[in-house]
Amino acid sequence: MRTRFLACLIFCLLPLWLPAQSNREDEAEADIQSAKQAQEAGDYARAVAGYQAAVKLMPEVPELSVNLGMAYYLQKDYDKAIAVLSQALKRKPAMEGANLYLGMAYIHNSQFAASIEPLKKAIAINPHLRLAYINLGESYNELGKDEEAVDVLQRAEKVFPDDPEVLYSLGSLYYRLMFKTYGKMAQVAPNSYRYDQVMGQSFEEREEYPAATVEFQKAIKENPSAPGLHYALGNVLWLQGHWADAREQFEAELAISPEDYLSTWKLGNSYLQEHIYDKALPYLQKAIQQKPTLGGAYQDLGRLYMETHDNDHALYYLKKVVQMNPEEPTPHYLLSMTYRRLGNVEESRTEMGKFEEMKKVENERRLPPDAMFAGTKSEADKPQSSGTPNPPNPQ
Numbered sequence: 001m002r003t004r005f006l007a008c009l010i011f012c013l014l015p016l017w018l019p020a021q022s023n024r025e026d027e028a029e030a031d032i033q034s035a036k037q038a039q040e041a042g043d044y045a046r047a048v049a050g051y052q053a054a055v056k057l058m059p060e061v062p063e064l065s066v067n068l069g070m071a072y073y074l075q076k077d078y079d080k081a082i083a084v085l086s087q088a089l090k091r092k093p094a095m096e097g098a099n100l101y102l103g104m105a106y107i108h109n110s111q112f113a114a115s116i117e118p119l120k121k122a123i124a125i126n127p128h129l130r131l132a133y134i135n136l137g138e139s140y141n142e143l144g145k146d147e148e149a150v151d152v153l154q155r156a157e158k159v160f161p162d163d164p165e166v167l168y169s170l171g172s173l174y175y176r177l178m179f180k181t182y183g184k185m186a187q188v189a190p191n192s193y194r195y196d197q198v199m200g201q202s203f204e205e206r207e208e209y210p211a212a213t214v215e216f217q218k219a220i221k222e223n224p225s226a227p228g229l230h231y232a233l234g235n236v237l238w239l240q241g242h243w244a245d246a247r248e249q250f251e252a253e254l255a256i257s258p259e260d261y262l263s264t265w266k267l268g269n270s271y272l273q274e275h276i277y278d279k280a281l282p283y284l285q286k287a288i289q290q291k292p293t294l295g296g297a298y299q300d301l302g303r304l305y306m307e308t309h310d311n312d313h314a315l316y317y318l319k320k321v322v323q324m325n326p327e328e329p330t331p332h333y334l335l336s337m338t339y340r341r342l343g344n345v346e347e348s349r350t351e352m353g354k355f356e357e358m359k360k361v362e363n364e365r366r367l368p369p370d371a372m373f374a375g376t377k378s379e380a381d382k383p384q385s386s387g388t389p390n391p392p393n394p395q
Contacts, residue, residue, distance in 0.1 A: 028057040032064070035071070044075035062092040066101075073101050081105040089118075096125040100132050103139075112139040130160055134169050141173060146180075149173055193222035197229060204236055212236045227257045234266065243270040261290035265297045272300050277308055295325045302334055306341075314338045329358035 035050025051068035058064060069085035072078075085102040089095065103119035106112070119136040122129050133156035140149035153170040160166045182198050189195055200215030216233035223229065234249030247270050250263040257263075268283030281304060287297040298321045305314035315338050321331040336351035 024057050028054045028064075031057065032067075035067070039071065039074075044071055047071040048075055048077075062088045062095070065091075066095055066098045069098065069105075070101050073105050076108075078105040078108045082109070093121070094125055096122050096129060096132075099125065100129060100135075103132070104135050107135055107139060110142075112142045115139045128159060130156070130163060130166065133159070134165060137169055137173065141176070146173075146177060150177075193219040193226060193229070196222065197232065200232060200236070204232075204239075209236045209240050225256060227260075228253075230256065231260060231263050234263065238266050238270060241273070243274055246270050259290060261287050261294060261297075264290060265294060265300070268297065269300050272304055275307065277304055280304055293324060295321050295328070298324070299331055299334070302331070302338075306334065306338060309341075311338050311341050315342070327358065329355050329362060332358065 031050045031054040035047045035054065038044070038046035038050060048068065048071045051064060051071055055061075055064045055068055065084055065088035069081045069088060072081035072084060082102060082105045085098050085105065089098050089102065092098075099118040099122035103115040103117075103122065106115035106118070116136065116139055119132050119139065122132040123136065126132075133152055137149045137153040137156070140146075140152060150173060153166070153173055156163075156166045157170055185192070185195055185198065196215050196219035200212045200219065203209070203212035203215060213233065213236050216229060216236065219226070220229045220233060230249045230253035234246045234253065237246035237249060247267055250267045250270075253260050253263040254267075264283050265287035268280045268287060271277070271280035271283065280300070284297050284301050284304065287294055288301070291297070298317050302314045302318035302321060305311070305317065315335070318331055318335045318338060321328070322335065325331065332351045332355040336348045336355060339345075339348035339351060
């Protein structure tokens with residue numbers, strides 16, 4: 001289903017100064033004001049009539065034709081909008097609004113190829129014209145020009161790094177390209193280990209861990225020495241709490257890729273989950289040597305030292321986690337418990353307050369459940385756990 005990003009348009013009425021030198025100009029000014037009022041009231045038919053009257057009185061002013069074309073656009077009469085805006089641009093090509101709305105009118109008429117040039121022209125005139133980027137990306141997408149679509153939306157992201165519409169457009173494009181690529185894989189290599197790996201990732205994303213386990217096992221059977229497969233299987237076992245089975249896979253991954261810090265960390269984490277501290281410690285220490293920004297390993301070291309009653313070391317590592325990821329709630333909870341053990345009541349209350357506030361925000365925030373595959377390295381720097389730990393008994 002084609003998605004268009006044409007909502008929430010701000011209709012920019014072009015400024016027009018008409019010195020009252022003649023009855024013709026006075027009448028045109030009155031028609032313009034009437035059209036503006038109609039436009040603001042959402043009465044596009046009356047706006048069109050007002051601009052038509054103004055254009056008839058002053059045909060030499062191309063900006064009036066642009067306003068008429070925009071009014072036709074908002075009235076959803078795209079054929080007339082295209083005709084009027086095209087004529088206005090012949091007389092004055094460098095009008096950003098005319099180029100933008102002409103391109104969008106072409107899109108509404110499914111004339112995607114025709115929309116390219118006016119939208120490119122609009123961006124050239126004004127590089128901060130958000131709707132031009134979004135619609136140009138959509139046209140390239142519809143024309144199957146994937147590289148061009150990616151390029152224009154990546155440029156838009158640089159100009160508007162925090163704009164949700166731009167991020168949505170780019171994310172939707174990436175998502176479509178992912179399925180397009182994997183769909184091709186299904187056609188050309190349905191029996192390959194890579195296809196089984198993709199299927200496993202898909203099941204993992206949906207938290208269907210037993211099905212993911214089967215797919216990763218199939219992939220390993222086909223290519224047991226491929227990097228990443230043993231980690232992938234170990235990760236879904238780890239997510240299910242099958243600690244010993246997960247460790248077997250992480251160890252197999254490290255035999256293939258000794259530098260794989262995620263396998264190193266999760267080996268340590270799995271031992272920590274079973275309170276086997278002497279085996280957990282060296283893996284967690286090695287993990288932060290391999291990846292100094294690995295927040296999950298720092299947090300696990302903090303937990304390990306809490307559980308072995310070494311509160312000073314626990315404090316050190318938990319503070320490091322908070323420095324790296326100040327918006328993560330669990331480290332503040334663990335810090336609160338550690339301060340409590342050390343007798344620092346005020347610090348303990350402060351950290352608990354931060355934890356409770358962050359958890360409230362986290363619970364209210366709507367996060368997409370399938371935003372990314374679990375356990376990917378892009379998420380690895382954030383502390384991860386199976387949930388908020390139970391408060392350790394103060395000593």
